[in-house]
Amino acid sequence: MTVSSRNVTLAPRLTAAVLALGALLGGCANRSTGGDTLAFGADDVRERHPIVLRDAPRSLDVFVGRAGGALDPRQAEDVASFAREFRRSGKGGLVAEVPTGARRDYATQDTLNGIRTALTRGGVSPAVLSVRSYPVQDPGLASPIRLTFASLQASVPHDCGQWPTDLGSSNFRFSSSNAPYWNFGCASQATLAAQIADPIDLVRSRDEGRSDIVKRMNAIAKIREGKDPSTEYRQQTPQINSTVGGR
Structure with missing residues (x-):
């Protein structure tokens, strides 16, 4: 029997192709x-x-106006909302970091007083507010009063x-x-x-709320009378073609 040299040459190439195809198909299999x-x-x-859950800070920057005075409506509402969030999820105290060295001490003090008033609106006593200071590096940039408290956060x-x-x-x-x-x-x-x-x-589910006894008893009464206890909505919903117009 005579074997041609052409078949002998193709055998290694065919083997290599089969091995490469097997490697590619192996990548589609489940990895275990x-x-x-x-x-x-x-x-x-x-x-x-x-x-994961961790205790992380929540902050609000309240910007100090040049002329001082009370907070503008936007910032007053922001502080009141921040106070309500502190009541709901805050841990520990509430800290106000006040800028110093910007030559706006009077305006800063007016802003701090406005913050205390807005905190009261949000249900937080100003007595829980601790005041700290930080130096201003560039007086030409806005230096806000930063309110911060710690709360449990997911991230x-x-x-x-x-x-x-x-x-x-x-x-x-x-x-x-x-x-x-x-x-x-x-x-x-x-x-x-x-x-x-x-x-x-x-981490855990909440307790179930109080059941509606009146609705439950009405449903039981309908079942006893042989009626359908499901809710029926009798409001008529207009058809789309009637509202758009079919002329």
């Missing part, structure tokens, strides 16, 4: 080894970018936008691993954490 997890991070976005424990692995073809092992890139889901987790009104809701 611990080495991949350590190299690329966890597949679950909640493990890669967890939402991602690291910054988003990190790319530890090249998404291109330079890293063949990552490109063929079918693994999500590290930054995937970070922005979604950070946005979800910022939208939570009460971070404790992530």
